[in-house]
Amino acid sequence: MAFFRRELGPIERFEVALKDKLTARQKLAERLSVAESELAEKRAAAERLAVAGADNSRLDRAEASMRAVEDRAKSLRAELVEFDDQVASAERALADAKTQRDRDALADEIEAMAAAIERAAPGFEAGATTLVEAVTKSSLSIPEATRFSASVDAVRSEVRAAADLICWELRSAAVRTRAGNANLANPAPSLSEEPRSAESERQLMYTLHPLRWREDGKVRKVPAFALVGLPKALLPVALQHQHVDHLNARRVQTLMHLHGSAGNGEPQDDDPQLVDLDALLTEETQSAQADVA
Template sequence: MAFFKRELSPIERFEVALKDKLSARQKLAERLRGTEADLAEKRAAAEQLAVAGANNSRLDRAEASMRAVEERAKTLRAELLEVEDQVASAERALADAKAQRDRDALADQIEAMAAAIERAAPGFEAGATALVEAVTKSALSIPEASRFSSSVDAVRSEVRAATDLICWELRSAAVRTRAGNANLANIALSEADQPPSAELERQLIYTLHPLRWREGDEVRKAPAFAVVGLPKALLALALQHQHVDHLNARRVQTLMHLHGSAGHNGEPEDDDPQLVDLDALLAEEQPSAQADVA
């Protein structure tokens, strides 16, 4: 009967290599201790012969024996230092392999989350479509039902775009995690992750320029190339002036691949020449609109 030996994993290989190096270090250390003990005896014997006034031939033999042991001890010390370096290298390799194993496990979980979202998305899409068709395919036309249908259709579009975005971000995070370039514990909440104000209606949108606007007494800012929850009162204005675009827009998909969705260069400074003040822009638009009406 043929027996097949199981192939060792990287961690097991590094553990075997480290075990071999530790065993070699222990053996060398034991040999060095024995040699140093022998050297101490040779030195003591040579000292006794010299003190006792032994003849030259005996002293020569004692010194030659002592030098031979000294050379052997010196060689063993050099070999032990080399093995010590090899042990340290093997320990680092084992630690790196374990860290990579942990990163791979975390990346697998992130990719599994993305796959689960993709599997669940068609169910949501089908449910939303059924709700819309329940109104649009009816022979009756009721304003309340039509508004409901329009709201569901808008939410469906937003969820579709948000699903594509989060799956892309999760897979990008998995790649960075495998490479050791991600620090998930220190990822700050983006504007999109922060809970929106209960009294303010928002829509997720992608910024093309750094923005600033006021919500009550609070001044909010968003960097360029970020997904933010923009108040719907400012949405049409920002879209009209090409400062933002919808998440499912083709250029937004390209920009997200280039810059991500967390913002470029962090929160903009007040003196940033590219910073767009949406409130000031709205104030400029209102007199123009009144003049057009007049």
């Protein structure tokens, strides 16, 4: 009956290799220690013969014996230096393998989170559909219920697009983590970072140009190619002039693959591409009033 050994993993292989290198180095160091002790003895013996005035033949033999031991010690020192380099290389390989193991474990957790979101999304979709149908399939037409149904339907579309986006971002982060170039300390702004109190007055959009507007007495600026909760009052004019687009738009998916969803920092006031949505809205309103007049 054949027996098979369990195949060692990368870390175990590096640990075994490092242990073998350390054992071999220890044996070499012991041989060098013996050689150096023997060399000291040969030198002392040659010195005694020379001081005692021994004949040339005895001195020649003593010097030849000393040189032989000295050459052997020199060779062992060179081998020891080479082993030190090999041990250092094995230690680095083991450290890299452990780091990769940790990165792989973290990437697995990120991918598991994306998979969990994908599994949960249909349940949310089904629940939202049931809420919408509770109103739309009724024979009654009540304005409050109709508005509720429209709001739920809009949220359902946003959540579907946001779920697709976050799953793509998570899987991209997992790939970067495995490769060792992830920057998890500064992740892209989370969808949950948008103020929840104003959620009903905002819609999650993707910017195509750097934007600026005033809100609650403060100036807000966002870069191009970023997710933003845009006030719905500014949404029509921003969409009309193609400064933003919906998350499920085909071009947005392409741009997110190219640029991500965090942008490149807050735009400067002198940026020639910066669009003032308030000014644009005022301009559109005045133009419409003039047309009516």
